[in-house]
Amino acid sequence: MASIRKRGNSYTITAYMGYDEQGRQRKKTTTFTPPDGVTPGKAEKLAKAYAATWEEKIKGYVALDENRTLSELAEWYYSTVAPSVLKPKTLFGYKKTVYDHVISKIGREKLKNITPPMLDSLFAELQRSGCMQGSFRLKDRSLLDGVNRENLAKKAGVSRAAIYDVLAGQTVRRENAEKIAAGLEMPFSKVFDDVTKNQGLSGASVNKIKLNLSAIFTAAVKKEIMRRNPCKLATPPKVDTKPAAYFDEEQCRKFLAALHEQPEFQFEVICNLFLATGIRCGELCALHWDDINLETGFLYIRHTLVRLNGEYTRSEPKTSGSERRIVLPEYIIELLKEHKRKQVLERFKSGGTWEAPEAVFTNNSGNYCISGNLNNKLHRLCKKYELPDIHLHSLRHTHASLLINSNVTAKVIADRLGHSTTKTTLDTYSHVFAESEVKAMQAIDMALFRKAE
Incomplete structure (x- = not known):
């Protein structure tokens, strides 16, 4: 009693x-x-x-412990539950997102005090002002003159992508900026400018945070630590997702011509492969030569490139449906054969210092290519030839749009892109399907119902 x-x-x-x-x-x-x-x-x-x-x-809530804080619950979830249901790379990303945006703000709140209105206020604040971690830009590119990028990345404990990002004038978080300054053995204030802006998160980003937080509460309810999941009654953030960007057919032809004119043959092969296969960037960067049969023209997607503990490694692809076989066009096969011949010569010149000898696409030291560096090259090319400023992933969208406008079925497109269901394909490219339907209606109208003038 x-x-x-x-x-x-x-x-x-x-x-x-x-x-x-x-x-x-x-x-x-x-x-x-x-x-x-x-x-x-x-x-x-x-x-x-x-x-x-x-x-x-x-009664029945024997383990109920709503007096523990949200921070304590998150630590329990990420140490005991998440490792068995999430891949290491995914776990790292989800945990960082929750700690940066949620725990930093309401982590000390007791579970019994966390209500849907409190979460509504949190999500609204994130959309207004974001996490305010700070953004920093390199003061002068000349600070890295004569500095080996690979060695600096290792010494600073950051990814090669972070080094290339700062060189390209992009901003980095304070954590990485401090590491790079330390790697250069220079005072932080002499290397970086604070360019932090009061910029809120998108509705899509806040909604992902809500889903990650909800997973923690759901696990707590299942283990009878909490009575209910307050996220379920919170107002979903408004998501204004822009339609996937892509080149139209005319822009594709201009882009391919520009690729042929620029001097780096490997980059030409990479972009052609994106357009021909719709491959994801991580999947392309993880390709080994034994994933491609140059005789049969089959490309096998079996890995994706991920960064864990500062090192890039091949891991299982995004989903089980992501493992797939793609038939390559003859033109792409010939490009790959030529690229392989050139790569063998480069490896010979390196004197055996090639870091990833089995990789199809590499940087100058023979290590895996990374998306940040490739995206920077793409942005510069698009700017030079007055093309829409797109990302590498937009080339995947371009591939999908070309298939849709060629009346290829959603099931075939989903299989080729590695989508787990056709619903993902239909949702992602709904605007392209709508345009294709209009073109089909217009074709029927012209063929059957328009009177000859």
């Missing part, structure tokens, strides 16, 4: 619920305040009745 203790004008009610796995006694506490004007005897009776009802209500 719950114990009742009078404290001023209210009563503290404590229910004892056995012992946990460490031998500590579990107890739950609540407070009852009787109505004004009742006699002391009546107030005590009301407190006893409330205690009996409350104790009956919490």
Whole structure:
């Protein structure tokens, strides 16, 4: 039976619920305040009745521990639950997102105090002002003159992509900026400018944060740590996702001509392969020569390139449906054969220092290519030839749009892109399908219903 203790004008009610796995006694506490004007005897009776009802209500929640903080719950989830359901790379990304945007703001709140309105306020704040971690830009590119990029990345403990990003004038977070300054053995203020802007997160980004947080609460409910998941009643952030960007056919021809004019043959092969296969960037960067049969023209997608603990490594692809076989056009096969011949010569010139000898596409030292560097090259090319400023992933979208406008079925497109279901394909490219349907209607209209003039 719950114990009742009078404290001023209210009563503290404590229910004892056995012992946990460490031998500590579990107890739950609540407070009852009787109505004004009742006699002391009546107030005590009301407190006893409330205690009996409350104790009956919490039966079955033996492990209920809503007095722990959200920060403690997140640590429990990411150390005991998430490793068994998430890939290491995904776990790292999800955890960082939650800690950067949620734990930093409401991590000290007790679980029992976290309500849907509190989460609504948090999500609205993120859309207004973001996480405000700070953005920093390299003061002068000449600071890295004569500095080996590979060695600096290793010394600073950052990715090669971070070094190339700062050289391209892009901003980096304070954490990486401080590491790079330390790697250069220079004062932080002499290397980077603070260019932080009060920029909010997109609705899509906030919605992903909501889903990651909801997964933590759902696990807590299943383990009877919490009664309910407050995310389920929170208002979903408004998602204004822009349609996937892509080149149209005329822009594709101009782009291919520009690729042929630029001096780097490997980059020409890479972009052609993107357009011909719709491959993901991580999948392309992870390709080994044994993934390509140059005789049969089959390309096998079996890995994706991920960064863990500062090192790039091949990992399982995004989903089980991502593993697939793609038939290559003859033109692409010839490009790959020529690229392989050139690569063998480059490896010979390197004197055996090639870092990833099996990789199809490499940087100058023979290590894996990374998306940041490739994207920078793409942006410069598009700017030079007055093409829309797109990302590498947009070439995947371009591949899909070409298939859709050629009346290829959604199932075939989904299989080729490695989508787990056709729903993903239809949702991602709904605007392209809509345009294709209009063209089909216009073709029928012209063929059957327009009178010859």
